[in-house]
Amino acid sequence: MKNSLASWTIAHFAVDLSCFYILYRGVEQLYVAVDWTYLHEFLAIAILLYNILAFGLQVVFGALLDRFPKLEKILGIEGLELMLIPLIMIWINQGVVISWITMIIAAVLNAAFHVGAGVSVLRRSAGKIAPSGIFVSSGALGVIAGTIYGNSGNGAWFPIFIVIIALIMVYFTTDNWVQDMVLYYKRGEKGEKLVTPVREYMRFDLLRPGVSVVLAACCLSAAVFIRSYSGFIWPLGFEKMGMLILLPAVASCLGKALGGIIADRIGAVETTSLSLVLSMLLFMIGSGSWIMMGLAIILFNMAMPITLCGLVAALPENVGFAFGLSTLALLLGYVLNALVILDKVDPVYLVALLSVLAAVLIYASLKMKKR
Secondary structure (H helix, E strand, C coil), rough: CHHHHHHHHHHHHHHHHHHHHHHHHHHHHHHHHCCCCCCHHHHHHHHHHHHHHHHHHHHHHHHHHHHCCHHHHHHHHHHHHHHHHHHHHHHHCHHHHHHHHHHHHHHHHHHHHHHHHHHHHCCCCCCCCCHHHHHHHHHHHHHHHHHHHHHHHHHHHHHHHHHHHHHHHHHHCCCCCHHHHHHHHHHHHHCCCCCCCCHHHHHHHHHHHHHCCCHHHHHHHHHHHHHHHHHHHHHCCCCCHHHHHHHHHHHHHHHHHHHHHHHHHHHHHHHHHHHHHHHHHHHHCCCCCHHHHHHHHHHHHHHHCHCCCCHHCCCCCCCHHHHHHHHHHHHHHHHHHCCCCCCCHHHHHHHHHHHHHHHHHHHHHHHHCCC
């Protein structure tokens, strides 16, 4: 598991690096180069379209994966492998049509990869939260790296190189557990007793026995949605210049990885409650201090793998759909931020209030019992 987790984590970095390189090297650079009145509006549409495809399609791919288990490894590997196509295309030609086509292809491949690789990690985590936290953590680094490298105007050789390295690692560290998964489902259809390690891969003991899974899934999805929206309106209190431009991404990466590790040590509910409350306090008292804001972002992101595994605990036979549900909630948070402009509301107090609300929802969902 350790080798495959490392491979999928590096592959996650490679995919997000590639996607944001394509977005900023293609569409963004294309319209920055011209003096156009509707530049910002056009870029906003491009980013919105990318997010809708990359995040919205994951719930679709996830549902398909649950229905057809053989898709699991295929989606992860092909989402990574086929990323070479749009990278080569954008390297050769940065025209209007090519830029938009490559962005759309990359977004769809991004969705496929995340579901395939993410579910692979979930199923092989033996009920631990840390593997999922480590896997999702590298995405933030890929986003900022792709953004910076894309804006530099350099060729696609660097993301292509990273994708190839990730591909080699994935091919050499993944095994035939997908075949075992297919046999597991077939045995279940025949009415045979399902005694196999695969069954354990689907269980996260986060919910109490008899829990109302629908209510728990709704509460956890709402918490993800709230956290997503809060992250977009979060005012840093300082200007992102020089190395500070990396701070939010690095802090987010550390928070997601540490969240899973700590949750496995002291408990999911305790980790969520403490991290979100402490992040709120640091956020309110540390405005303007990049150190305090960095710590607040780390704490704020620690709940991410917990909510993901909580959704899987609520929907253990639909792991792909549960994974896609979490990213759909993230997308809705982004859409709300794009549509709602806050002029008269202090974002500091709003983020603090939303953080407490998210903590309450997660706490309630992980503690509730069915009446």
